[in-house]
Amino acid sequence: VYTGGTIGMTEDLSTGALVPFSFDHLMKNVPKIGRLGFNLDHVEMDPPIDSSNMNPACWARIARVIADRYEDFDGFVVLHGTDTMAYTASALSFMLHNLRKPVIITGSQLPIGEVRTDGEENLITALQVAAEKDRSGQQMVQEVAILFENSLLRGNRSTKHSADNFDAFQSDNYPELARIGLGITYNRDALARHEGDDTSLHVDYDVDSNIVVIDLFPGLREDTFRHLLDCPGIRGVVLKTYGAGNGPTAEWFLRSLKEAVDRGVVVVNVTQCGNGCVIPYRYETGRRLHNVGVVSGHDLTTEAAITKLMYLLGQKSDPVEIGELMETSICGELS
Numbered sequence: 528v529y530t531g532g533t534i535g536m537t538e539d540l541s542t543g544a545l546v547p548f549s550f551d552h553l554m555k556n557v558p559k560i561g562r563l564g565f566n567l568d569h570v571e572m573d574p575p576i577d578s579s580n581m582n583p584a585c586w587a588r589i590a591r592v593i594a595d596r597y598e599d600f601d602g603f604v605v606l607h608g609t610d611t612m613a614y615t616a617s618a619l620s621f622m623l624h625n626l627r628k629p630v631i632i633t634g635s636q637l638p639i640g641e642v643r644t645d646g647e648e649n650l651i652t653a654l655q656v657a658a659e660k661d662r663s664g665q666q667m668v669q670e671v672a673i674l675f676e677n678s679l680l681r682g683n684r685s686t687k688h689s690a691d692n693f694d695a696f697q698s699d700n701y702p703e704l705a706r707i708g709l710g711i712t713y714n715r716d717a718l719a720r721h722e723g724d725d726t727s728l729h730v731d732y733d734v735d736s737n738i739v740v741i742d743l744f745p746g747l748r749e750d751t752f753r754h755l756l757d758c759p760g761i762r763g764v765v766l767k768t769y770g771a772g773n774g775p776t777a778e779w780f781l782r783s784l785k786e787a788v789d790r791g792v793v794v795v796n797v798t799q800c801g802n803g804c805v806i807p808y809r810y811e812t813g814r815r816l817h818n819v820g821v822v823s824g825h826d827l828t829t830e831a832a833i834t835k836l837m838y839l840l841g842q843k844s845d846p847v848e849i850g851e852l853m854e855t856s857i858c859g860e861l862s
């Protein structure tokens with residue numbers, strides 16, 4: 528499923544900037560794919576996009592492509608720009624239920640037509656991972672994952688941490704699903720598995736993006752904070768707090784949050800730190816937040832918190848139930 532991104536880009540000669548190009552161009556640059564001997568088909572998003580333009584409607588289109596062909600293929604590879612790859616991986620992990628097949632998302636830092644490209648290796652390895660079976664004949668990977676450079680990572684645990692390095696993604700709070708070196712070494716204990724005999728895929732397409740993300744910083748003003756919380760139609764807030772989930776104890780700050788919670792807005796606390804988690808009662812500054820009804824995002828990445836909140840708001844209406852589900856793992860997104 529080719530959505531665009533650097534992997535398929537070429538230079539626009541009039542501006543010198545990279546712009547998305549066709550799937551045929553991409554495939555012409557990787558003739559080796561034929562040597563894998565796989566039965567491949569492809570779907571190209573029309574038009575392919577820079578992933579900065581990604582949105583929930585595109586997530587639904589990707590999910591539909593997978594759902595429509597689910598029974599016909601062993602696995603799926605999504606080619607995607609790196610900038611919002613972790614958001615798409617997280618969103619798809621919530622939208623695609625009971626996934627028993629791999630959905631491997633990859634892309635590259637350099638376009639596939641460039642001599643030093645990382646795209647060729649990422650694409651070929653992603654296809655190999657998508658085709659891999661275990662000894663019992665089951666798909667080795669049965670979840671949404673990001674394949675980049677040397678790692679296969681759980682999609683909803685990943686973040687883009689480098690705008691420069693080929694090794695661009697990190698999963699700070701969950702182990703790698705596989706290490707890519709001379710061979711592909713799977714970490715079987717970390718791979719998701721489903722119970723039960725129902726092997727059919729269930730897809731929830733509706734998400735509600737009526738949310739705001741508020742990143743705390745020393746000096747945040749009351750009027751700015753209130754303005755964000757009072758945005759018309761807002762149903763959810765991802766509050767990015769300090770350290771183990773701490774925020775100011777100023778009266779105006781806590782009162783504004785309480786008023787939002789009382790209006791039915793779901794406020795989720797995630798840490799600004801890449802590694803570690805929210806510990807609600809460790810400090811007074813965290814305890815007060817939770818006393819006004821802010822729910823703990825524990826060790827969710829920001830990308831997973833945003834997409835999970837959008838997903839739950841699209842499926843449910845009761846803020847208390849949504850808050851409880853935010854604190855519960857749905858598909859391995861929190862520890």
Ligand code: ASP
Binds near residue numbers: 609
């Ligand atoms: N701007 C590009 C995109 O996200 C960056 C990349 O693919 O690496 O589509």
